[in-house]
Amino acid sequence: MPESWFVPTIAAPRRPIGRQVFDFDRQIVVMAIVNRTPDSFFDGGRTYGLESAVAAALAAAEAGAGWVDIGGVPFSPDTPDVAVADEIERVVPVVEAVTAVSDVVVSVDTWRADVAAACLAAGASVVNDTSGLRDPELAAVVAVSEATLVITHSRAEPHVHLRAPRYDDVVTEVRAFLAERIEHAVGLGVPESRIVIDPGHDLNKNTLHSLDLTRRFAEIAALGLPTLAAVSNKDFVGEATGLAKPDRLAPSIAAAAVCALAGARILRMHDVAASVAAATMIECILGFREPAFLAHNV
Template sequence: MRVLNPFNGKQTITDLIALGVSRREAELNVRRGSGRTLRFDGVPQVLAHGIVAEFGRVGGVANAGPSAYRGHSAPDDALDLILLGTVIQFEMLAGALAATGGGLEGAVHQALASTTWGAGVLRMGPHAIDLGRRVGVMGILNVTPDSFFDGGRYFDPDRAVERGLAMVQEGADIIDVGGDSANGEAAAIDAAEEIRRVGPVVKALARQVAVPIAVDTHRAETAAAVLDLGATLINDITGLSDPEMASVIGRGDAGVCVMHILGVPKSFPAKWHYRTVLGDIIRFLETRTDLAISAGVRRDRICIDPGIEFGKLIGQDLDIFRRIPELHVLGFPILIAASRKTMIGNVLGLASKERLEGTAAVNAFSIARGAHIIRVHDVQSMVRIARMSEALVGLTIDGTPMERCRSDGKIVDVEETLG
C-alpha cells in the first residue's frame, strides 16, 4: 500500500480511469475526495468489498477495479483500490481493519506516516550526510572510454583524480566513480578490467578528499576490491542482482544505493510491461532492500533509486518524477540520476552536451517532489540548483531557519521576529 500524493487532480483522474472508473465518475470523486489518496494493490475480493463498504460508511470515497497483480502475488479475484478521504477517515478505517487481522491496519498507518516522513542521516563508512537538512549532490566521475556524455574525458587515472578533486571544490557531497558504462553501445568488460579502471582513482581520492567515494558497479568482485581501497558506498544499478553483493557490503560499514532496473545493463528489456510502474518499482526495491538488511546492512546505510531510463519508456520516466512521494513509503532516502539523459534529450530535441537546462529542471522538480540526492555531471551548477531548491521546499541555509534570514544575508535575532 502507498499514498499516491498526486501532483495534481488530473493525475488522480488518470489513475481512476485506469482502474475502470468512468471519466465522469472519476472527476466527481476527485471533487468529493479530500486530504489523502491511498492505493491498495492485490486485495482479496471479499476483503476489498469490506474495505469499500467501511470506508464509504465513514464518509470516504472508494473506487475498486480488477487488480493489476491478479495471478502475480495476488489472488485471481483480487481487486485494486484507490481511496480518497481525510486522515481521520483513514484512521477510522484502520481501526475497523484491526478487527479483520492480516496487518492491513498497520499498512494504512505506515502509508499515512509516509506523507510526513523525512530522511535522516545517510551513513557511509565514517561519513554521514544529514539529508533531513540538505540535499546531497553526487558527482559523476566516469573512468571509461565510452560513457554517453563524457566518455574518454577522464579515462586517464590522473585526469580522473584531478576532476574528482575539482568536484569536491565545487560542492559535491559524494564522488561516484564508474568504470563500466551502462551505455548500450559500450563494450562489455569483466570485473578485472573494471577494477583496473576504477581502483587507482578510488585509492587516490579516498586518501585526498573528506567526502565519501562511491563506486558504480553491479559486480560483487569489484565491490569487494574497491571497498578495500577506500570506497564507502556501492551504487548498484541492478539492485543487488549479484548473489554475493549484499553480503560483501554487509560485512563492513559501507552504504549502498539500490536501484530498480527492468532487464539488464547495456540493453533494452525484452518487454516494457509493468503491472503498475510505481507498484512494481516499490515491490522490487522493498525486496532488494530487505535482502541488504538481512545481509547486515543497516537501514541508515541504504538509499534507493527508481532507475530513470533503465527499462522505462519516456512517459514512464516522467510519471516517476511526478510520483516520487510514493517512494517515501519505503522509508529510505531517494536518489535521482537523470543528468543529461536521453529522456531529457528526447523531450527537448537536444544532444547530451546541450541538456544542462533540462537537467536543472528535472533536478529542481525532483527535489520539490521529495528526492534527497541528485546524481550529476555538472556539479557546480547543480549544487546551486540544490541549494535554491532546498530554500523553496523549506530546508535551511547553513542550519539557520529561513524566517530569520534577511535579504542581505544577515541573520536577525529571534526577538526581532516576534510581534
C-alpha cells in the same frame, strides 16, 4: 500543489557515510559522476585517463559535491564487455587517489562483488549497484563492511537490452520492486540504515515511464529511505525537450528539482556547480537552510 507532492520524513535521517554525516531530512546532496571509461554515454571518455579522473573527482568535491560516483563500465549494453580485472584496474586507483586527499564520499558504480570488495578496501564507502542487487555476493560484501548500498530498480540482467519494456503502472511496480529488494538486502545482512534507493530513470524504461517516475517521485521516497534521483542528461530529458546532450543542463536541473521537491535527497548530476547552486536554492525554498545573506528590502 498535488496531494502526491510532499517532503517525506526519513527514518533515522542523520547518516554517517564515509567521513561525512548527512541529514537527509534537511539536506540535498549532489553526487558527481566520474566515468573512467573510453565510451561514456555523456562525456565520451573525457575522464578515462587516471589523472583526468582523479582531477575531475577532486574538482567536483571542491565545487560542493558531497559524493563522487566512480564507474568503470558503461551501463549501456551497446558498449564492449569489460572484464572484472579491467574494471578493478580502472576504478581502484581513482578511489585510492581521491580518498587519500579528500573527505568527499566516494562511491563505486558496479554490480560486481569482486569490484565492490576491491573498491571498499581502497577507501570507497558506497556501492552503487544499478542491477537491483542481482548478485547476492555483492550484498554480502557490503554487509561485512561499514559501507552504504544503493539499490536501483532494473529489470534486465546487467549489460543486457530489455527492448520495449512494459509496465501496468511503472511507479507502483518500481516501488514494489524496491521494497522487496530492501527486504532482501536486510535478509542478507545489510542494515536498512545503510541502504539508499533509486527508481532508475531510463533503466529498462522509456521516456513516458521516466516522466511518470519524476512526477510521482514522492511515492518512491515514501518508502522512507534516502532516495537518489539520477536524471542528468538522460535520454528521457533529450526526448522530452528535443535537445542534444550538450544542451540538456537546464532541463536536467528542472527534473532534479522536481524530484528533490518530492523527496529526493541525492542528485546524481554531471554539472556539479550548477547542481549545487540549484540544491542550495531548493533547500532555502523548503526552509532547510537560511539564505546566505539578507539585503534586499531589509
